[in-house]
Amino acid sequence: xxxxxxxxxxxxxxxxxxEFKTRDGIGHLHSSxxxxxxxxxxxxxxxxxxxxxxxxxxxxxxxxxxxxxPILADLDYFPKDELEKYCRPGGILRLHSDWTIPGCHFVxxxxxxxxxxxxxxxxxxxxxxIYLIMGDAELYEGSxxxxxxxISHHNLTNLRIIVxxxxxxxxxxxxxxxKLEPLADKMKSFVGDVVEIDGHNYDSLRxxxxxQNPQVVxxxxxxxKGVSYMEGKWKYHTIVPSSKEDIKLGLEELS
Amino acid sequence: xxxxxxxxxxxxxxxxxxxxxxxxxxxxxxxxLDQWRDELxxxxxxxxxxxxxxxxxxxxxxxxxxKVYVYMMAAWSARCFEQIRYSCSMPxxxxxxxxxxxxxxxxxxxxxxxTNEDIAYMRxxxxxxxHCPRNIPKTKELVRLSYEEPKLRYIRLERKxxxxxxxxxxxxxxxxxxxVKPGLFNNPARTGEPxxxxxxxxxxxxxxxxxxxxxxxxxxxxxxxxxxQLKPNPITESMFDSFTHIISVEEQTLSGGFGSIxxxxxxxxxxxxxxxxxxxxxxxxxxxxDRDYHLDSNGLSVDSIYDKVVEFING
Numbered sequence: 001x002x003x004x005x006x007x008x009x010x011x012x013x014x015x016x017x018x019e020f021k022t023r024d025g026i027g028h029l030h031s032s033x034x035x036x037x038x039x040x041x042x043x044x045x046x047x048x049x050x051x052x053x054x055x056x057x058x059x060x061x062x063x064x065x066x067x068x069x070p071i072l073a074d075l076d077y078f079p080k081d082e083l084e085k086y087c088r089p090g091g092i093l094r095l096h097s098d099w100t101i102p103g104c105h106f107v108x109x110x111x112x113x114x115x116x117x118x119x120x121x122x123x124x125x126x127x128x129x130i131y132l133i134m135g136d137a138e139l140y141e142g143s144x145x146x147x148x149x150x151i152s153h154h155n156l157t158n159l160r161i162i163v164x165x166x167x168x169x170x171x172x173x174x175x176x177x178x179k180l181e182p183l184a185d186k187m188k189s190f191v192g193d194v195v196e197i198d199g200h201n202y203d204s205l206r207x208x209x210x211x212q213n214p215q216v217v218x219x220x221x222x223x224x225k226g227v228s229y230m231e232g233k234w235k236y237h238t239i240v241p242s243s244k245e246d247i248k249l250g251l252e253e254l255s
Numbered sequence: 256x257x258x259x260x261x262x263x264x265x266x267x268x269x270x271x272x273x274x275x276x277x278x279x280x281x282x283x284x285x286x287x288l289d290q291w292r293d294e295l296x297x298x299x300x301x302x303x304x305x306x307x308x309x310x311x312x313x314x315x316x317x318x319x320x321x322k323v324y325v326y327m328m329a330a331w332s333a334r335c336f337e338q339i340r341y342s343c344s345m346p347x348x349x350x351x352x353x354x355x356x357x358x359x360x361x362x363x364x365x366x367x368x369x370t371n372e373d374i375a376y377m378r379x380x381x382x383x384x385x386h387c388p389r390n391i392p393k394t395k396e397l398v399r400l401s402y403e404e405p406k407l408r409y410i411r412l413e414r415k416x417x418x419x420x421x422x423x424x425x426x427x428x429x430x431x432x433x434x435v436k437p438g439l440f441n442n443p444a445r446t447g448e449p450x451x452x453x454x455x456x457x458x459x460x461x462x463x464x465x466x467x468x469x470x471x472x473x474x475x476x477x478x479x480x481x482x483x484q485l486k487p488n489p490i491t492e493s494m495f496d497s498f499t500h501i502i503s504v505e506e507q508t509l510s511g512g513f514g515s516i517x518x519x520x521x522x523x524x525x526x527x528x529x530x531x532x533x534x535x536x537x538x539x540x541x542x543x544x545d546r547d548y549h550l551d552s553n554g555l556s557v558d559s560i561y562d563k564v565v566e567f568i569n570g
Contacts (some may be wrong), residue, residue: 107345107346110337110341111309116307116342117311117312117314119308119319121315123312125319137394146303147305147308147311222277
Protein backbone atom coordinates (compact mmCIF):
# COMPACT_ATOMS: atom_id res chain seq x y z
CA UNK A 1 0.00 0.00 0.00
CA UNK A 2 1.41 3.41 -0.88
CA UNK A 3 2.36 5.81 1.83
CA UNK A 4 -0.39 8.30 1.07
CA UNK A 5 -3.05 5.70 1.71
CA UNK A 6 -1.36 4.59 4.92
CA UNK A 7 -1.12 8.17 6.11
CA UNK A 8 -4.80 8.64 5.37
CA UNK A 9 -5.70 5.56 7.41
CA UNK A 10 -3.49 6.74 10.26
CA UNK A 11 -5.22 10.08 10.27
CA UNK A 12 -8.63 8.43 10.49
CA UNK A 13 -7.41 6.20 13.34
CA UNK A 14 -6.11 9.21 15.24
CA UNK A 15 -9.33 11.07 14.64
CA UNK A 16 -11.35 8.16 15.93
CA UNK A 17 -9.17 7.89 19.04
CA UNK A 18 -9.42 11.64 19.55
CA GLU A 19 -13.20 11.46 19.27
CA PHE A 20 -13.80 8.64 21.72
CA LYS A 21 -11.22 9.94 24.17
CA THR A 22 -12.58 13.48 24.23
CA ARG A 23 -16.20 12.33 24.37
CA ASP A 24 -15.96 11.64 28.11
CA GLY A 25 -12.47 12.97 28.73
CA ILE A 26 -11.09 9.61 29.82
CA GLY A 27 -7.31 9.63 29.79
CA HIS A 28 -4.10 8.93 27.97
CA LEU A 29 -5.07 10.30 24.58
CA HIS A 30 -1.55 11.66 24.28
CA SER A 31 0.07 8.22 24.60
CA SER A 32 -2.42 6.68 22.19
CA UNK A 33 -1.48 8.95 19.31
CA UNK A 34 2.26 8.18 19.12
CA UNK A 35 2.16 4.46 18.14
CA UNK A 36 -0.56 4.80 15.48
CA UNK A 37 1.76 4.73 12.47
CA UNK A 38 3.49 1.61 13.78
CA UNK A 39 0.13 -0.13 14.04
CA UNK A 40 -1.09 1.08 10.65
CA UNK A 41 2.10 -0.14 9.04
CA UNK A 42 1.69 -3.57 10.61
CA UNK A 43 -2.01 -3.99 9.98
CA UNK A 44 -2.46 -2.33 6.57
CA UNK A 45 0.79 -2.38 4.64
CA UNK A 46 0.80 -5.68 2.72
CA UNK A 47 4.57 -5.48 2.35
CA UNK A 48 5.12 -6.12 6.04
CA UNK A 49 5.23 -9.74 7.19
CA UNK A 50 2.68 -9.09 9.94
CA UNK A 51 -0.49 -11.13 9.67
CA UNK A 52 -3.17 -10.02 12.11
CA UNK A 53 -4.98 -13.35 11.80
CA UNK A 54 -1.96 -15.31 12.95
CA UNK A 55 0.29 -12.94 14.87
CA UNK A 56 -0.35 -11.48 18.30
CA UNK A 57 0.09 -7.86 19.37
CA UNK A 58 0.76 -7.27 23.05
CA UNK A 59 0.66 -3.77 24.47
CA UNK A 60 3.17 -3.42 27.27
CA UNK A 61 2.20 0.25 27.36
CA UNK A 62 -1.47 -0.54 27.58
CA UNK A 63 -2.37 3.07 28.29
CA UNK A 64 -1.58 3.60 24.60
CA UNK A 65 -3.51 0.53 23.49
CA UNK A 66 -6.77 2.32 22.58
CA UNK A 67 -4.90 3.26 19.41
CA UNK A 68 -5.62 -0.26 18.20
CA UNK A 69 -9.38 -0.11 18.77
CA PRO A 70 -10.35 1.69 15.52
CA ILE A 71 -8.14 -0.77 13.61
CA LEU A 72 -9.71 -3.82 15.23
CA ALA A 73 -13.17 -2.37 14.60
CA ASP A 74 -12.27 -1.77 10.96
CA LEU A 75 -11.14 -5.38 10.67
CA ASP A 76 -14.43 -6.59 12.19
CA TYR A 77 -13.09 -7.88 15.49
CA PHE A 78 -16.05 -6.10 17.07
CA PRO A 79 -18.81 -3.72 15.87
CA LYS A 80 -17.76 -0.16 15.12
CA ASP A 81 -20.36 1.26 17.47
CA GLU A 82 -18.27 -0.10 20.35
CA LEU A 83 -15.97 2.88 19.76
CA GLU A 84 -18.83 5.15 20.77
CA LYS A 85 -19.25 3.19 24.00
CA TYR A 86 -15.58 3.46 24.96
CA CYS A 87 -15.27 3.32 28.75
CA ARG A 88 -19.05 3.52 29.11
CA PRO A 89 -21.21 0.95 30.90
CA GLY A 90 -22.25 -1.75 28.46
CA GLY A 91 -19.26 -1.16 26.17
CA ILE A 92 -16.39 -3.60 25.82
CA LEU A 93 -13.53 -1.15 25.23
CA ARG A 94 -11.54 0.11 28.17
CA LEU A 95 -8.74 2.56 28.87
CA HIS A 96 -6.30 -0.36 29.12
CA SER A 97 -6.96 -3.18 26.69
CA ASP A 98 -7.34 -6.68 28.08
CA TRP A 99 -7.93 -10.20 26.87
CA THR A 100 -11.72 -9.90 27.07
CA ILE A 101 -11.59 -7.56 24.05
CA PRO A 102 -11.50 -9.39 20.70
CA GLY A 103 -8.07 -8.99 19.14
CA CYS A 104 -6.39 -8.22 22.48
CA HIS A 105 -4.44 -10.80 24.42
CA PHE A 106 -3.17 -9.41 27.68
CA VAL A 107 -4.36 -7.63 30.81
CA UNK A 108 -3.01 -4.14 30.32
CA UNK A 109 -2.26 -1.49 32.87
CA UNK A 110 0.81 -2.55 34.80
CA UNK A 111 4.02 -1.52 33.09
CA UNK A 112 6.98 -3.86 32.74
CA UNK A 113 4.94 -7.04 32.62
CA UNK A 114 3.91 -7.31 28.98
CA UNK A 115 7.41 -8.28 27.93
CA UNK A 116 7.61 -11.30 30.25
CA UNK A 117 4.13 -12.42 29.28
CA UNK A 118 4.93 -12.03 25.59
CA UNK A 119 8.10 -14.03 26.18
CA UNK A 120 6.01 -16.92 27.48
CA UNK A 121 3.71 -16.74 24.47
CA UNK A 122 6.71 -16.69 22.13
CA UNK A 123 8.40 -19.61 23.83
CA UNK A 124 5.23 -21.71 23.90
CA UNK A 125 4.76 -21.35 20.15
CA UNK A 126 8.00 -20.57 18.40
CA UNK A 127 6.37 -20.66 14.98
CA UNK A 128 4.14 -17.71 15.86
CA UNK A 129 5.17 -14.09 15.89
CA ILE A 130 4.49 -11.91 18.88
CA TYR A 131 4.70 -8.13 18.47
CA LEU A 132 5.22 -6.28 21.72
CA ILE A 133 4.68 -2.53 21.88
CA MET A 134 6.42 -0.98 24.84
CA GLY A 135 6.65 2.54 26.10
CA ASP A 136 10.07 4.09 26.54
CA ALA A 137 9.27 5.19 30.10
CA GLU A 138 8.23 1.58 30.73
CA LEU A 139 11.90 0.67 30.39
CA TYR A 140 12.52 1.95 33.90
CA GLU A 141 10.81 -1.17 35.23
CA GLY A 142 13.50 -3.68 36.24
CA SER A 143 11.42 -6.63 35.09
CA UNK A 144 11.94 -5.46 31.50
CA UNK A 145 15.64 -6.15 31.72
CA UNK A 146 15.09 -9.50 33.42
CA UNK A 147 13.04 -10.47 30.39
CA UNK A 148 15.50 -9.06 27.85
CA UNK A 149 18.25 -11.25 29.27
CA UNK A 150 15.99 -14.24 28.98
CA ILE A 151 14.87 -13.44 25.42
CA SER A 152 18.47 -13.16 24.33
CA HIS A 153 19.61 -16.34 26.03
CA HIS A 154 16.77 -18.38 24.55
CA ASN A 155 17.07 -16.70 21.14
CA LEU A 156 13.34 -15.98 20.98
CA THR A 157 13.48 -14.25 17.62
CA ASN A 158 9.75 -14.70 17.07
CA LEU A 159 9.21 -12.03 19.72
CA ARG A 160 9.56 -8.61 18.12
CA ILE A 161 9.85 -5.67 20.43
CA ILE A 162 8.82 -2.20 19.36
CA VAL A 163 9.70 0.65 21.68
CA UNK A 164 7.45 3.66 21.25
CA UNK A 165 10.27 6.14 21.86
CA UNK A 166 8.29 9.34 22.27
CA UNK A 167 10.80 10.64 24.81
CA UNK A 168 8.31 11.55 27.49
CA UNK A 169 7.30 10.11 30.82
CA UNK A 170 4.33 11.34 32.81
CA UNK A 171 5.79 14.60 34.01
CA UNK A 172 8.63 15.34 31.65
CA UNK A 173 11.32 14.14 29.33
CA UNK A 174 12.93 10.79 29.92
CA UNK A 175 16.41 12.27 29.48
CA UNK A 176 15.79 14.74 32.29
CA UNK A 177 14.26 12.11 34.56
CA UNK A 178 16.81 9.30 34.15
CA LYS A 179 18.83 9.01 30.99
CA LEU A 180 17.76 6.17 28.73
CA GLU A 181 20.27 7.10 26.03
CA PRO A 182 22.22 5.59 24.46
CA LEU A 183 19.17 3.35 24.38
CA ALA A 184 20.05 1.41 21.25
CA ASP A 185 23.45 0.52 22.70
CA LYS A 186 21.87 -0.61 25.94
CA MET A 187 19.38 -2.75 24.09
CA LYS A 188 22.10 -4.12 21.83
CA SER A 189 24.05 -5.31 24.82
CA PHE A 190 21.06 -7.54 25.65
CA VAL A 191 19.71 -8.45 22.21
CA GLY A 192 22.04 -7.68 19.35
CA ASP A 193 19.57 -6.96 16.61
CA VAL A 194 18.37 -3.42 17.31
CA VAL A 195 17.45 -0.63 14.90
CA GLU A 196 16.30 2.93 15.40
CA ILE A 197 13.86 4.43 12.95
CA ASP A 198 11.45 7.29 12.50
CA GLY A 199 8.25 5.75 13.85
CA HIS A 200 6.09 7.97 11.68
CA ASN A 201 7.86 7.22 8.37
CA TYR A 202 6.19 4.45 6.40
CA ASP A 203 9.25 3.67 4.31
CA SER A 204 11.26 3.11 7.47
CA LEU A 205 8.49 1.10 9.10
CA ARG A 206 8.09 -1.04 6.00
CA UNK A 207 11.80 -1.65 5.98
CA UNK A 208 11.97 -3.04 9.50
CA UNK A 209 8.70 -4.94 9.36
CA UNK A 210 9.48 -6.69 6.09
CA UNK A 211 12.93 -7.62 4.93
CA GLN A 212 15.11 -6.54 7.86
CA ASN A 213 12.85 -7.77 10.58
CA PRO A 214 15.08 -6.95 13.58
CA GLN A 215 14.28 -8.12 17.07
CA VAL A 216 14.05 -4.64 18.57
CA VAL A 217 12.74 -1.57 16.79
CA UNK A 218 13.18 1.71 18.57
CA UNK A 219 10.52 3.79 16.86
CA UNK A 220 11.13 7.46 17.45
CA UNK A 221 7.73 9.03 17.71
CA UNK A 222 5.98 12.17 18.86
CA UNK A 223 3.61 11.93 21.76
CA UNK A 224 0.32 13.51 20.78
CA LYS A 225 1.17 13.14 17.08
CA GLY A 226 -1.30 14.85 14.78
CA VAL A 227 -2.63 17.45 17.18
CA SER A 228 -0.29 20.42 17.02
CA TYR A 229 -0.93 21.84 20.46
CA MET A 230 -0.39 18.44 22.08
CA GLU A 231 2.67 17.26 20.18
CA GLY A 232 5.61 16.70 22.50
CA LYS A 233 3.98 18.52 25.42
CA TRP A 234 4.35 16.35 28.48
CA LYS A 235 1.49 17.91 30.41
CA TYR A 236 -0.98 16.23 28.05
CA HIS A 237 -0.04 12.80 29.37
CA THR A 238 -2.85 13.09 31.87
CA ILE A 239 -4.93 15.80 30.23
CA VAL A 240 -7.56 15.18 27.58
CA PRO A 241 -8.59 18.34 25.74
CA SER A 242 -11.95 19.44 27.05
CA SER A 243 -12.65 22.96 25.76
CA LYS A 244 -14.78 23.29 22.65
CA GLU A 245 -12.00 25.21 20.94
CA ASP A 246 -9.35 22.58 21.62
CA ILE A 247 -11.59 19.72 20.55
CA LYS A 248 -12.62 21.58 17.39
CA LEU A 249 -9.01 22.36 16.49
CA GLY A 250 -7.90 18.79 17.17
CA LEU A 251 -10.63 17.35 14.98
CA GLU A 252 -9.84 19.82 12.21
CA GLU A 253 -6.18 18.85 12.23
CA LEU A 254 -7.04 15.16 12.12
CA SER A 255 -9.63 15.51 9.34
CA UNK B 256 12.52 -37.17 51.23
CA UNK B 257 11.40 -33.56 51.48
CA UNK B 258 8.00 -32.38 50.35
CA UNK B 259 9.80 -30.30 47.75
CA UNK B 260 11.74 -33.21 46.25
CA UNK B 261 8.68 -35.41 46.42
CA UNK B 262 6.66 -32.91 44.44
CA UNK B 263 9.38 -32.36 41.84
CA UNK B 264 10.00 -36.10 41.59
CA UNK B 265 6.35 -37.00 41.10
CA UNK B 266 5.90 -34.21 38.61
CA UNK B 267 8.88 -35.52 36.67
CA UNK B 268 7.13 -38.84 36.12
CA UNK B 269 4.15 -37.01 34.66
CA UNK B 270 6.32 -34.68 32.61
CA UNK B 271 8.02 -37.61 30.91
CA UNK B 272 4.67 -38.51 29.45
CA UNK B 273 3.43 -34.99 28.79
CA UNK B 274 5.66 -32.51 27.03
CA UNK B 275 3.40 -29.62 28.00
CA UNK B 276 4.49 -29.87 31.63
CA UNK B 277 7.06 -27.15 32.33
CA UNK B 278 9.03 -26.62 35.53
CA UNK B 279 10.62 -23.22 36.09
CA UNK B 280 13.27 -22.83 38.74
CA UNK B 281 14.01 -19.27 39.79
CA UNK B 282 17.58 -20.41 40.42
CA UNK B 283 16.37 -22.60 43.25
CA UNK B 284 18.10 -25.91 43.78
CA UNK B 285 16.78 -29.33 44.72
CA UNK B 286 18.27 -32.76 44.27
CA UNK B 287 15.16 -33.83 42.39
CA LEU B 288 15.90 -31.22 39.74
CA ASP B 289 18.90 -33.12 38.37
CA GLN B 290 16.79 -35.58 36.40
CA TRP B 291 14.84 -32.70 34.87
CA ARG B 292 18.03 -31.07 33.66
CA ASP B 293 19.45 -34.31 32.34
CA GLU B 294 16.41 -35.93 30.79
CA LEU B 295 13.90 -33.16 30.14
CA UNK B 296 15.94 -30.07 29.29
CA UNK B 297 13.18 -28.73 27.03
CA UNK B 298 10.73 -28.80 29.91
CA UNK B 299 12.99 -27.38 32.58
CA UNK B 300 13.51 -23.63 32.48
CA UNK B 301 16.16 -22.06 34.63
CA UNK B 302 15.30 -18.39 34.71
CA UNK B 303 17.77 -17.07 37.24
CA UNK B 304 16.89 -14.83 40.13
CA UNK B 305 14.12 -12.99 38.38
CA UNK B 306 10.82 -13.63 40.12
CA UNK B 307 8.87 -10.98 38.26
CA UNK B 308 9.96 -12.17 34.84
CA UNK B 309 9.54 -15.82 35.84
CA UNK B 310 5.91 -15.39 36.81
CA UNK B 311 5.12 -13.38 33.67
CA UNK B 312 6.88 -16.00 31.57
CA UNK B 313 4.95 -18.77 33.30
CA UNK B 314 1.69 -16.94 32.69
CA UNK B 315 2.43 -16.53 29.00
CA UNK B 316 3.34 -20.20 28.63
CA UNK B 317 0.23 -21.15 30.55
CA UNK B 318 -1.92 -18.99 28.29
CA UNK B 319 -0.77 -21.19 25.43
CA UNK B 320 -1.79 -24.40 27.18
CA UNK B 321 1.42 -25.35 28.97
CA LYS B 322 1.10 -26.75 32.48
CA VAL B 323 3.55 -24.56 34.30
CA TYR B 324 5.09 -24.92 37.76
CA VAL B 325 7.26 -22.20 39.25
CA TYR B 326 9.58 -23.29 42.03
CA MET B 327 10.70 -20.36 44.12
CA MET B 328 11.50 -19.18 47.59
CA ALA B 329 8.45 -18.38 49.67
CA ALA B 330 9.84 -15.03 50.77
CA TRP B 331 10.05 -13.81 47.19
CA SER B 332 6.36 -14.39 46.57
CA ALA B 333 5.96 -10.85 47.84
CA ARG B 334 8.44 -9.67 45.25
CA CYS B 335 6.31 -10.95 42.38
CA PHE B 336 2.93 -10.50 44.01
CA GLU B 337 2.03 -7.96 41.35
CA GLN B 338 2.87 -10.36 38.55
CA ILE B 339 0.91 -13.20 40.17
CA ARG B 340 -2.05 -10.88 40.51
CA TYR B 341 -1.73 -9.32 37.11
CA SER B 342 -0.59 -12.09 34.79
CA CYS B 343 -2.03 -15.15 36.53
CA SER B 344 -4.99 -14.19 38.68
CA MET B 345 -6.65 -11.57 36.46
CA PRO B 346 -6.58 -13.45 33.16
CA UNK B 347 -7.05 -16.83 34.88
CA UNK B 348 -3.76 -18.45 33.91
CA UNK B 349 -3.45 -21.66 35.96
CA UNK B 350 0.16 -21.48 37.14
CA UNK B 351 1.24 -23.61 40.11
CA UNK B 352 3.64 -21.88 42.48
CA UNK B 353 5.79 -24.17 44.61
CA UNK B 354 6.75 -22.10 47.60
CA UNK B 355 9.74 -23.34 49.51
CA UNK B 356 11.12 -22.25 52.87
CA UNK B 357 7.78 -21.17 54.30
CA UNK B 358 7.34 -19.18 57.51
CA UNK B 359 10.43 -19.55 59.72
CA UNK B 360 11.76 -22.41 57.60
CA UNK B 361 14.88 -20.43 56.69
CA UNK B 362 15.16 -18.96 60.17
CA UNK B 363 18.93 -18.86 60.49
CA UNK B 364 18.97 -16.61 57.42
CA UNK B 365 17.10 -13.81 59.14
CA UNK B 366 13.78 -12.05 58.55
CA UNK B 367 14.36 -11.27 54.86
CA UNK B 368 14.18 -14.99 54.13
CA UNK B 369 11.19 -15.63 56.37
CA THR B 370 7.57 -15.40 55.34
CA ASN B 371 5.51 -14.59 58.36
CA GLU B 372 2.81 -12.89 56.30
CA ASP B 373 2.57 -14.84 53.04
CA ILE B 374 -0.73 -16.51 53.93
CA ALA B 375 -2.28 -13.09 54.52
CA TYR B 376 -1.16 -11.50 51.29
CA MET B 377 -1.47 -14.52 49.02
CA ARG B 378 -4.99 -15.28 50.09
CA UNK B 379 -6.02 -11.75 49.18
CA UNK B 380 -5.57 -12.73 45.53
CA UNK B 381 -8.62 -13.70 43.56
CA UNK B 382 -8.92 -17.12 41.95
CA UNK B 383 -6.10 -18.68 43.94
CA UNK B 384 -5.99 -21.91 45.91
CA UNK B 385 -3.62 -22.19 48.85
CA HIS B 386 -2.42 -25.52 50.19
CA CYS B 387 -0.19 -26.53 53.10
CA PRO B 388 0.39 -30.30 52.92
CA ARG B 389 1.41 -31.93 56.17
CA ASN B 390 3.02 -35.00 54.71
CA ILE B 391 4.29 -36.85 51.67
CA PRO B 392 0.97 -38.51 50.69
CA LYS B 393 -0.76 -35.13 50.63
CA THR B 394 2.12 -33.66 48.66
CA LYS B 395 1.79 -36.43 46.07
CA GLU B 396 -1.93 -35.86 45.88
CA LEU B 397 -1.31 -32.19 45.20
CA VAL B 398 0.87 -33.15 42.26
CA ARG B 399 -2.01 -35.12 40.81
CA LEU B 400 -4.56 -32.39 41.54
CA SER B 401 -2.45 -29.61 40.06
CA TYR B 402 -1.83 -31.60 36.90
CA GLU B 403 -5.35 -32.91 36.37
CA GLU B 404 -7.18 -29.78 37.45
CA PRO B 405 -4.93 -26.83 36.59
CA LYS B 406 -5.64 -23.70 38.56
CA LEU B 407 -3.66 -20.84 40.04
CA ARG B 408 -2.28 -22.48 43.15
CA TYR B 409 0.13 -21.46 45.86
CA ILE B 410 1.51 -24.59 47.46
CA ARG B 411 3.53 -24.07 50.62
CA LEU B 412 6.00 -26.90 50.86
CA GLU B 413 7.90 -27.89 53.98
CA ARG B 414 11.35 -29.35 53.82
CA LYS B 415 11.76 -32.47 55.94
CA UNK B 416 8.28 -32.64 57.28
CA UNK B 417 6.06 -35.68 57.05
CA UNK B 418 3.49 -35.90 59.84
CA UNK B 419 1.33 -39.03 59.81
CA UNK B 420 -1.45 -39.32 62.35
CA UNK B 421 -2.45 -42.87 61.52
CA UNK B 422 -1.66 -45.72 59.18
CA UNK B 423 -4.44 -44.71 56.82
CA UNK B 424 -3.09 -41.22 56.20
CA UNK B 425 -3.46 -41.63 52.46
CA UNK B 426 -3.22 -38.06 51.31
CA UNK B 427 -6.84 -37.30 50.57
CA UNK B 428 -7.50 -33.65 49.83
CA UNK B 429 -11.26 -33.93 50.07
CA UNK B 430 -12.73 -31.34 52.37
CA UNK B 431 -9.64 -29.22 52.96
CA UNK B 432 -9.72 -29.81 56.70
CA UNK B 433 -9.76 -32.96 58.80
CA UNK B 434 -9.79 -33.99 62.41
CA VAL B 435 -6.49 -35.71 63.01
CA LYS B 436 -6.74 -36.24 66.77
CA PRO B 437 -10.13 -36.99 68.32
CA GLY B 438 -10.51 -36.11 71.97
CA LEU B 439 -14.14 -35.66 72.98
CA PHE B 440 -15.02 -37.97 75.83
CA ASN B 441 -18.76 -38.21 75.08
CA ASN B 442 -19.40 -38.35 78.77
CA PRO B 443 -22.88 -36.96 79.66
CA ALA B 444 -21.53 -35.98 83.07
CA ARG B 445 -19.13 -33.55 81.39
CA THR B 446 -21.75 -31.66 79.39
CA GLY B 447 -20.78 -28.28 80.80
CA GLU B 448 -17.03 -28.75 80.37
CA PRO B 449 -15.12 -26.85 77.66
CA UNK B 450 -14.64 -28.69 74.42
CA UNK B 451 -11.71 -27.34 72.47
CA UNK B 452 -10.99 -27.48 68.76
CA UNK B 453 -7.38 -26.69 67.95
CA UNK B 454 -6.99 -25.86 64.27
CA UNK B 455 -3.57 -25.63 62.70
CA UNK B 456 -1.61 -26.57 59.57
CA UNK B 457 1.83 -27.51 58.31
CA UNK B 458 4.79 -27.37 60.63
CA UNK B 459 2.74 -26.27 63.65
CA UNK B 460 0.79 -29.53 63.64
CA UNK B 461 3.65 -31.30 65.38
CA UNK B 462 3.61 -28.83 68.25
CA UNK B 463 -0.15 -28.83 68.36
CA UNK B 464 -0.10 -32.60 68.60
CA UNK B 465 2.03 -32.26 71.73
CA UNK B 466 -0.36 -29.62 73.06
CA UNK B 467 -3.25 -31.99 72.43
CA UNK B 468 -1.46 -34.79 74.29
CA UNK B 469 -0.92 -32.46 77.22
CA UNK B 470 -4.60 -31.56 77.17
CA UNK B 471 -5.50 -35.23 77.29
CA UNK B 472 -3.11 -35.78 80.19
CA UNK B 473 -4.81 -32.95 82.02
CA UNK B 474 -8.33 -34.12 81.30
CA UNK B 475 -9.16 -31.29 78.89
CA UNK B 476 -11.45 -32.39 76.10
CA UNK B 477 -10.31 -31.33 72.66
CA UNK B 478 -9.58 -32.36 69.09
CA UNK B 479 -6.87 -31.38 66.68
CA UNK B 480 -7.77 -30.33 63.14
CA UNK B 481 -5.42 -29.98 60.18
CA UNK B 482 -6.66 -27.31 57.80
CA UNK B 483 -4.38 -28.09 54.88
CA GLN B 484 -6.38 -26.05 52.39
CA LEU B 485 -6.46 -22.38 53.30
CA LYS B 486 -8.31 -21.11 50.26
CA PRO B 487 -11.08 -21.71 49.34
CA ASN B 488 -12.12 -21.59 52.97
CA PRO B 489 -13.11 -25.15 53.92
CA ILE B 490 -15.03 -24.36 57.13
CA THR B 491 -18.62 -25.61 57.15
CA GLU B 492 -21.57 -24.73 59.34
CA SER B 493 -21.59 -27.95 61.34
CA MET B 494 -17.86 -28.55 61.55
CA PHE B 495 -17.44 -27.23 65.08
CA ASP B 496 -20.90 -28.05 66.45
CA SER B 497 -19.45 -30.19 69.23
CA PHE B 498 -17.00 -27.56 70.45
CA THR B 499 -17.26 -24.63 72.82
CA HIS B 500 -13.89 -23.07 72.05
CA ILE B 501 -11.90 -22.81 68.83
CA ILE B 502 -8.19 -22.03 68.84
CA SER B 503 -6.12 -21.33 65.76
CA VAL B 504 -2.38 -21.86 65.90
CA GLU B 505 -0.20 -20.48 63.14
CA GLU B 506 3.40 -19.79 62.28
CA GLN B 507 2.48 -16.36 60.96
CA THR B 508 1.79 -12.95 62.35
CA LEU B 509 -1.88 -12.53 63.07
CA SER B 510 -2.86 -9.77 60.67
CA GLY B 511 -4.99 -11.43 58.04
CA GLY B 512 -3.34 -14.81 58.49
CA PHE B 513 -4.53 -18.31 59.36
CA GLY B 514 -6.59 -17.27 62.37
CA SER B 515 -8.35 -14.70 60.25
CA ILE B 516 -9.32 -17.47 57.85
CA UNK B 517 -10.95 -19.33 60.76
CA UNK B 518 -12.81 -16.22 61.90
CA UNK B 519 -13.98 -15.42 58.41
CA UNK B 520 -15.01 -19.00 57.77
CA UNK B 521 -17.09 -19.13 60.95
CA UNK B 522 -18.64 -15.76 60.22
CA UNK B 523 -19.48 -16.73 56.65
CA UNK B 524 -21.41 -19.80 57.79
CA UNK B 525 -23.09 -17.96 60.67
CA UNK B 526 -21.35 -19.74 63.54
CA UNK B 527 -20.66 -17.80 66.73
CA UNK B 528 -18.05 -19.39 68.96
CA UNK B 529 -15.30 -18.19 71.25
CA UNK B 530 -12.13 -18.05 69.15
CA UNK B 531 -8.53 -17.51 70.21
CA UNK B 532 -5.82 -16.84 67.64
CA UNK B 533 -2.29 -17.84 68.54
CA UNK B 534 0.58 -16.85 66.28
CA UNK B 535 3.83 -14.96 65.99
CA UNK B 536 4.13 -11.50 67.50
CA UNK B 537 3.82 -8.44 65.27
CA UNK B 538 7.54 -7.98 64.74
CA UNK B 539 10.41 -9.18 62.59
CA UNK B 540 12.81 -11.46 64.41
CA UNK B 541 16.31 -10.04 64.44
CA UNK B 542 17.80 -12.66 66.71
CA UNK B 543 19.92 -15.68 65.92
CA UNK B 544 18.39 -19.10 66.14
CA ASP B 545 16.79 -21.88 64.16
CA ARG B 546 13.13 -22.39 63.48
CA ASP B 547 12.30 -24.24 66.69
CA TYR B 548 14.29 -21.80 68.79
CA HIS B 549 12.35 -18.89 67.34
CA LEU B 550 9.02 -20.61 67.78
CA ASP B 551 9.89 -21.43 71.39
CA SER B 552 11.01 -17.90 72.15
CA ASN B 553 8.09 -16.19 70.42
CA GLY B 554 5.15 -17.67 72.26
CA LEU B 555 4.77 -20.83 70.22
CA SER B 556 6.42 -23.44 72.43
CA VAL B 557 4.21 -26.36 73.40
CA ASP B 558 4.00 -25.11 76.97
CA SER B 559 3.22 -21.58 75.91
CA ILE B 560 0.46 -22.70 73.55
CA TYR B 561 -0.93 -24.99 76.21
CA ASP B 562 -0.95 -22.21 78.81
CA LYS B 563 -2.84 -19.96 76.40
CA VAL B 564 -5.39 -22.73 75.82
CA VAL B 565 -5.94 -23.15 79.56
CA GLU B 566 -6.20 -19.43 80.16
CA PHE B 567 -8.67 -19.10 77.30
CA ILE B 568 -11.04 -21.85 78.38
CA ASN B 569 -10.93 -20.71 81.98
CA GLY B 570 -11.36 -17.09 81.00
